[in-house]
Amino acid sequence: MRMKYLSLCAALALVAACSSTPEKKVDVAAASTATTTPTAPVQKPTGPVPGSKEDFVVNVGDRVFFGYDKFDLTPEATATLDKQAAWLKKYGSVTITVEGHADERGTREYNLALGERRANAVKNYLTALGVDLARVQVISYGKERPAVLGSNEAAWAQNRRGVTVIN
Amino acid sequence: MPTRQTLTALRRAIALAAVLFLAAAVPAKAELHLDISKGTVEPLPIAVTQFYGEPVGQQIANVVEADLERSGLFRPLDHRAFIQTPDQLANGLPRYGDWKVINAQALVSGTAAVQPDGRLKVEFRLFDVLAQQQLTGLAYFTQPDGWRRIAHIIADAIYKRVTGEDGYFDTRIVYIAESGPATTRQKRLAIMDQDGENNLYLTDGRVLVLTPRFSPTAQEITYLSYFNNKPRVYIFNVDTGRQEVLGDFPGMTFAPRFSPDGNKVIMSLAQNGNTDIYLLDLRTRRQTRLTDNPAIDTAPSFSPDGSKITFESDRGGSQQIYTMNADGTNVQRITFGAGKYGTPVWSPRGDLIAFTRINGGRFSIGVIRPDGSGERELSTGYLVEGPTWAPNGRVLMYFKEKPVGEGGRQRQVRLYSIDLTGRNERQMLTPTDASDPAWSPLIP
Numbered sequence: 001m002r003m004k005y006l007s008l009c010a011a012l013a014l015v016a017a018c019s020s021t022p023e024k025k026v027d028v029a030a031a032s033t034a035t036t037t038p039t040a041p042v043q044k045p046t047g048p049v050p051g052s053k054e055d056f057v058v059n060v061g062d063r064v065f066f067g068y069d070k071f072d073l074t075p076e077a078t079a080t081l082d083k084q085a086a087w088l089k090k091y092g093s094v095t096i097t098v099e100g101h102a103d104e105r106g107t108r109e110y111n112l113a114l115g116e117r118r119a120n121a122v123k124n125y126l127t128a129l130g131v132d133l134a135r136v137q138v139i140s141y142g143k144e145r146p147a148v149l150g151s152n153e154a155a156w157a158q159n160r161r162g163v164t165v166i167n
Numbered sequence: 168m169p170t171r172q173t174l175t176a177l178r179r180a181i182a183l184a185a186v187l188f189l190a191a192a193v194p195a196k197a198e199l200h201l202d203i204s205k206g207t208v209e210p211l212p213i214a215v216t217q218f219y220g221e222p223v224g225q226q227i228a229n230v231v232e233a234d235l236e237r238s239g240l241f242r243p244l245d246h247r248a249f250i251q252t253p254d255q256l257a258n259g260l261p262r263y264g265d266w267k268v269i270n271a272q273a274l275v276s277g278t279a280a281v282q283p284d285g286r287l288k289v290e291f292r293l294f295d296v297l298a299q300q301q302l303t304g305l306a307y308f309t310q311p312d313g314w315r316r317i318a319h320i321i322a323d324a325i326y327k328r329v330t331g332e333d334g335y336f337d338t339r340i341v342y343i344a345e346s347g348p349a350t351t352r353q354k355r356l357a358i359m360d361q362d363g364e365n366n367l368y369l370t371d372g373r374v375l376v377l378t379p380r381f382s383p384t385a386q387e388i389t390y391l392s393y394f395n396n397k398p399r400v401y402i403f404n405v406d407t408g409r410q411e412v413l414g415d416f417p418g419m420t421f422a423p424r425f426s427p428d429g430n431k432v433i434m435s436l437a438q439n440g441n442t443d444i445y446l447l448d449l450r451t452r453r454q455t456r457l458t459d460n461p462a463i464d465t466a467p468s469f470s471p472d473g474s475k476i477t478f479e480s481d482r483g484g485s486q487q488i489y490t491m492n493a494d495g496t497n498v499q500r501i502t503f504g505a506g507k508y509g510t511p512v513w514s515p516r517g518d519l520i521a522f523t524r525i526n527g528g529r530f531s532i533g534v535i536r537p538d539g540s541g542e543r544e545l546s547t548g549y550l551v552e553g554p555t556w557a558p559n560g561r562v563l564m565y566f567k568e569k570p571v572g573e574g575g576r577q578r579q580v581r582l583y584s585i586d587l588t589g590r591n592e593r594q595m596l597t598p599t600d601a602s603d604p605a606w607s608p609l610i611p
Contacts (some may be wrong), residue, residue, distance in 0.1 A: 120440035
């Protein structure tokens with residue numbers, strides 16, 4: 001499940017990147033300029049508006065994943081957060097709330113604390129990269145808001161997450 | 168400060184005048200007694216007759232009978248086998264032979280009559296059929312809508328007379344009523360009688376609420392609310408419906424419980440990725456930090472005398488249960504079994520701590536002595552969590568969640584109770600899915 005999600009993101013990012021090749025190397029945020037690319041007929045003629053919530057979710061990636069009962073950032077997570085920090089520096093007026101989530105295989109209150117740890121791990125990484133502390137809030141939902149329903153490791157892995165939400 | 172003197176909605180209708188009449192005479196040689204401290208108890212065959220008089224007498228008897236049956240300690244007998252009628256019992260002595268022949272060991276009779284002032288007078292008597300004597304008899308006066316509470320009080324009196332221990336039927340449960348898909352679950356604060364009746368929703372579900380706990384008077388509830396997307400500990404007054412945030416903390420507060428004297432709330436504060444335990448004095452509003460450790464310290468619970476606190480921490484590398492003095496000194500780890508241990512709750516009797524254990528992908532509810540000895544498992548399942556004690560320390564309630572539907576993608580969550588012996592597991596009847604139960608003390 002998680003792989004599917006990631007590859008979907010990758011495909012979207014690829015389309016956006018291809019369509020923006022005539023532009024200079026502004027990472028992946030310029031999808032909306034590619035209105036007439038003939039090689040991608042299934043694409044809507046307009047993509048996310050640069051700097052929008054949708055732009056962030058589609059072209060940057062709004063979430064990172066954690067191991068069971070872990071709150072350290074994986075290499076995949078820091079790669080995503082590097083992109084998030086770059087985007088946030090480009091759009092300096094945006095404020096964010098980092099949500100920390102846990103899977104259902106822990107007790108409720110422990111998971112609230114664990115979600116708070118995860119949200120802070122994300123926050124600390126972003127602010128270390130220069131995102132102003134005043135722009136970042138955190139909230140923990142523990143196991144209260146799973147992203148995916150299911151009773152297996154694939155589902156739980158997607159629920160152990162930190163999600164950066166554009167306010 | 169919320170006053171603790173005002174009458175609660177629970178008490179409003181009921182002016183109790185309990186009068187012991189015809190107290191048991193000389194104890195007979197083989198007096199009826201159930202020793203519930205032993206492992207196995209054969210349920211006591213009991214005949215609960217219709218209370219003679221007003222039609223509500225039938226309903227009172229039904230509630231008494233259902234309470235006793237649910238305890239697992241009594242086996243109510245089929246009314247169709249009864250020979251002596253309620254009016255005969257109301258107007259004379261039991262014909263013990265009539266009850267002995269259907270194998271009743273205990274007999275309950277009663278009357279319900281409206282008084283000139285409009286109040287309802289309810290009397291009951293408990294008889295030992297084999298010893299042929301009355302064990303107890305009490306009369307109560309109530310406004311007519313207080314009949315159900317009187318029935319629970321009578322069931323408590325019978326339980327106490329037969330087992331020698333306080334009952335737990337005149338109590339309420341506060342819990343979280345759940346509805347909707349798991350990804351956008353709606354959660355409401357709800358309250359009901361211990362038998363599932365008088366269910367009432369206290370919040371409307373627009374704001375996520377979790378982990379309610381009663382004050383020692385059952386008049387206030389402390390809980391976690393996500394009001395304004397700021398998870399904080401709140402206090403809810405059952406009388407007035409007033410909600411108030413507790414304390415002024417710089418981060419998420421959660422896992423609140425009252426102290427046994429009701430004057431303090433203990434809770435966790437999470438800040439910058441670290442969770443510690445704090446005490447808030449409700450009178451002075453003074454905050455005291457009790458743990459100072461980079462680990463997660465949460466789920467605190469006072470011992471009944473208020474001198475100790477049990478809590479969970481992952482300071483040793485994984486979630487385990489600890490005890491400490493109420494001032495935060497003398498921290499001792501008490502769980503060392505395989506897996507993780509959390510949600511410790513000190514028994515009202517002081518002798519045990521109930522917990523949730525996660526081991527090998529299974530969740531279970533268990534109990535352990537405060538010194539770490541005598542660990543026992545009571546119930547297990549896909550997800551079993553959050554034990555709470557009946558006020559007599561003999562029964563536990565918790566929630567069980569299991570995958571249902573196609574591919575196990577939806578959840579069913581229900582409340583269950585079980586004897587401390589690990590027997591008599593019963594599902595509570597709730598109108599919706601339900602979690603996070605907390606048992607009230609006996610209603611004052």
